[in-house]
Amino acid sequence: MHRSLESDAAGRSIVQFPPARDPATVVAGRRRSATAASAGPAGRREHAGDERQTNPPMTTCAATLIDGNLAAEEIKEELRARVERLAASGVRPGLGTILVGDDPGSRSYVRGKHRDCADVGIESIRRELPADSTQKEVLRVVRELNEDPACSGFIVQLPLPPHMDMRVVLQAIDPDKDADGLHPVNLGRLVLDQPGTVPCTPQGILELLRRNEVPITGAQFCVIGCGTTVGRPLGLMLTRVTEHATVTMCHEATVDVAAHTRVADVVIAAAGVAHLVKPYWVKPGATVLSVGITRTVEGILGDVHPDVEGVAGKWTRATGGVGPMTRAMLLRNVVDLAERRAEQDRPSRSHADAVEHAG
Ligand SMILES: Nc1nc(=O)c2c([nH]1)NC[C@@H]1CN(c3ccc(C(=O)N[C@@H](CCC(=O)O)C(=O)O)cc3)C=[N+]21
Incomplete structure (x- = not known):
């Protein structure tokens, strides 16, 4: 049906020619x-x-x-409904991204993530630092987002510049704001089969x-x-x-x-x-x-x-294939975190019931 044009490592074009397929067998x-x-x-x-x-x-x-x-679009549709329900109770989920340096690939991923956020009604919180920032400066921004109530969860875009220790930076993230599921506590929860954020x-x-x-x-x-x-x-x-x-x-x-x-x-x-x-x-x-x-x-x-x-x-x-799903799962992690936080912040219904029954 179609010939695919490919190139080898040296940049030469190679024509691969699986002969025309019977259209009836193409699924x-x-x-x-x-x-x-x-x-x-x-x-x-x-x-x-x-x-x-x-x-x-x-x-x-x-x-x-x-x-x-297609699957990512379906998931985003589900998330839009959950974001609307949160909005009705006065909560807006927010995704934070910390980008260090100006790697074009990383920059374009982060841009895509914020586009996805806008698409489902999640607030974007962007932090960018120059490539020659110190690890201390990055840690300061991590702590800032840990404290920021508008930020339900955030990620540190990887890879970090080589003079930084990724493990130290990831460990500084509040595990309950770890949208990537890469914090040791969340990976530990996964090993132990406990609820937590799982990698996207x-x-x-x-x-x-x-x-x-x-x-x-x-x-x-x-x-x-x-x-x-x-x-x-x-x-x-x-x-x-x-x-x-x-x-x-x-x-x-x-x-x-x-x-x-x-x-x-x-x-x-x-x-x-x-x-x-x-x-x-x-x-x-x-x-x-x-x-x-x-x-x-x-x-x-x-x-x-x-x-x-x-x-x-x-x-x-x-x-x-998997790429768009990774992005959709990041959004889902953020909405999960926002719902969990909203649940914790709400005076618990069972507690209120208990008080009522006691009275
Ligand atoms: N803290 C952190 N978390 C990450 O999740 C993370 C990261 N750092 N660093 C880089 C990798 C890579 N990654 C991708 C996500 C989506 C696509 C994606 O949607 N790709 C499109 C194509 C995009 C294009 O054309 O460049 C697709 O598959 O159709 C790809 C790659 C997330 N990563």
């Missing part, structure tokens, strides 16, 4: 064609199997695209899987990358009793990553290595999510090779 997003829908997943797989005898596997079926922008990207991944009917309980997951913001907390979340997935965590020292991905029902690539996950790494019909991104002059490359589309059952691309 994109939620717009499944009537024939594909009536055949059902089993029917589709049999059909693919038949074709595989004559064609290379990557031409036989197209994975369903999981649309993160893993939360967005779970939400995306649920909303696209990907089974989690009992499924075999392979997570590639054990970073603090994605892989490690994701492994913890997937193994909670409420999810109860079986999880293999791969990292740089894993001897044969492909041996682990090939048996997985769901592969989550969060290593930050461009096009790491190849089509032959993937069990046919598996779900594959691309999380890590590499910025090149040619644009954004994801951790999942584009040809995985020909093998996976459901998948996300490098953009328009």
Whole structure:
């Protein structure tokens, strides 16, 4: 149906040409064609199997695209209603961002976050510091937002300049204002299965899987990358009793990553290595999510090779998948924090009832 124009590391253009697909077998997003829908997943797989005898596997079926922008819009709609309810009781949630330095990527993320806030009625509180600020100056702004009643939660945009210790800065955040869920107390709460704020990207991944009917309980997951913001907390979340997935965590020292991905029902690539996950790494019909991104002059490359589309059952691309969900989950964390705070500040109804009954 379409040829994808790609470039190699040296910037040369390569034309990849999966031959034209039969339009009836192309299943994109939620717009499944009537024939594909009536055949059902089993029917589709049999059909693919038949074709595989004559064609290379990557031409036989197209994975369903999981649309993160669509799911993020749905979540924002839910949040708008919650923000309105809070407004009715005189509370306006506020998200604070602390940006240090002028990395263009970070600047554009922060701008996006404030656009999202405006979109759902959350107040934006922006703090910017020059790249040569001292750690003390950053800590002063962290304490300022800890104290600011208009700020329900805030984030310190990462990475920080190299002369700062990220751990010290993150630990200075009030855990109950930690919108990113990256404070040691919140990560500890996650380990212990206690209520707290959970990191945005893993939360967005779970939400995306649920909303696209990907089974989690009992499924075999392979997570590639054990970073603090994605892989490690994701492994913890997937193994909670409420999810109860079986999880293999791969990292740089894993001897044969492909041996682990090939048996997985769901592969989550969060290593930050461009096009790491190849089509032959993937069990046919598996779900594959691309999380890590590499910025090149040619644009954004994801951790999942584009040809995985020909093998996976459901998948996300490098953009328009997990990224928008990360942003939506940040907004949800802020609304959660604002609701929790409003609940604490309100004279408790059960207490009032108790007093009434006592009288
Ligand atoms: N304290 C902190 N918290 C973070 O959550 C955090 C951070 N620091 N530092 C950087 C990473 C990265 N990150 C992304 C969020 C959304 C998209 C996103 O929405 N991407 C769009 C494309 C954006 C583009 O084109 O540049 C998409 O996937 O469609 C990407 C990346 C959050 N991070």
